Amino acid sequence: MKFRLLKKDRSSLARRGTVTTPHGEIQTPIFMPVGTHAAMKAMTPAQVTEAGAQIILSNTYHLHLRPGEALIEKAGGLHKFMGWDGPILTDSGGFQVFSLPNKRITEEGAHFRHEITGEEVFLDPAKAVAIQEALGSDIIMAFDECIPYPCDKGYAERSTEKTIRWAKQCKDAQTRKDQALFGIVQGSVYEDLRARCAKALVKMDFPGYAIGGVSVGEGLELLKQVVGYTAPHLPEDKPRYLMGVGLPEDILESVERGIDMFDCVIPTRYARSATLFTNRGRIRLTNKNYRRDFYPIDPNCTCYTCQNFTRAYLHHLFSANEVLSAILASIHNVHFYLNMMSEVRYAIEEGRFMEYKTRFLADYLKGK
Structure with a gap:
């Protein structure tokens, strides 16, 4: 994956760029429609293309549970399986685990119940990467712990340090060179934690960076603050992705603060x-x-x-x-x-x- 910064806005931090992937070029800033289960709800891939989509998002957690990454890999990978020949980004499943009832987060990973069979499932950084490698998406995400809002600073600090450790484990676990692994900045609404996490991830030299843990109930004003004090810590020559943010006003405020990619x-x-x-x-x-x-x-x-x-x-x-x-x-x-x-x-x-x-x-x- 390659990112080119083409233009910077004169009166804001808004950026214009391109992201080149094995399945095509993406013009940024970009919105990525979400096809969670390898399908856009109520739309065919042709209709999604006609609507102007350049890249879509699918979800590691849901595809792991059903139909399973082994079947998708046997079918020739996610692109062939779902009939989409453009770029695909897969989320690692961290947000889905966060939203599950009765999950148990440990230093090693996340324990939760299979939503269909009820049996226990374990997901850790290495497994999240392995699943995404089997799926064959163009951009894959590190496994992180999504912090709820509101959250006391002690918990947020411990969780952020865990996300940093997990990011390193994801990087170490990656074997495919044709996929771009993005690190995810956590830290809740605490400026010093966001800065600490961003700086630690930048040292690991990911090809792109995401801001996670927003759009979890904090509201637009706090979202603007979090993006405003996090984005400046991210490299100018790498794409910046704000995860799960999707109202038009949220997107425009975040573009103004230097964000390139969105999904919702x-x-x-x-x-x-x-x-x-x-x-x-x-x-x-x-x-x-x-x-x-x-x-x-x-x-x-x-x-x-x-x-x-x-x-x-x-x-x-x-x-x-x-x-x-x-x-x-x-x-x-x-x-x-x-x-x-x-x-x-x-x-x-x-x-x-x-x-x-x-x-x-x-x-x-x-x-x-």
Whole structure:
């Protein structure tokens, strides 16, 4: 993997770059749609491509449980298995373990129950890397401990030191040279812990760095603070990835602070509950006001859904519980996010990112 920094915004820390992987080049800043189980919910790979996706994310934890990395490897790897020929990033499973009930975290790794069979499963840094190597994704993530919010500093400090030790174990366990292993910066909302973790990971010389442990309930203001005092400790010549952050306002604030990569389930999850993103804010298409509304979801949108269907039609589909409702809504939401990122890249190239951000949020938050 190679990262090229092409342009820096004049009035902020926003960056424009490219990430080159074995399966293609990614233009940054970029949003990565999430296909947790090796599938985008309610979208085919062709529809994801048409929406503008350059890279997608799948999850180590879920694919390990079902169908298992051995089967995926036998099928020719994750790209061939799911019919996606572009870059893929796999999360190590740290966040999923964090969200499980009754898990047990030790110095060695994480113990938890298989969500289907109920048998005990153990995941440690070396195993997380081995699973991702078998999957064959382009970018793989170190195994970390995601710290809950709120959290006392003593626990956060012990957990952060564990994440640093685990990062080293992941690096030592890696055998494939065609995969880029990213380290993950933890430290909760404590500035000194974030700095300590970032500096320790940078010494290990990962090809990219992620900021984890945000979007766990801390809110936008704390998120901005954490990103603001963490990103400056990360190398300028390596990509920076903010994990699990996905509202438009969160993304734009983080781009301003120097972040290159984002992922979140929000576009497709919201779509399935009839919540659609527009330049004038979010709308809920199950609202009775849309029953006779013959405008597109967003009149300025060029996605397949907006070019062919009306709000009234989607209101009908959701009311009738038709599967097509989730498909058309997901196509629109994913396109909205990826089009926003395309506009962000163009604004950085022209040196007017802050102007773009201010105008976008003025319109978007007005209707929120």
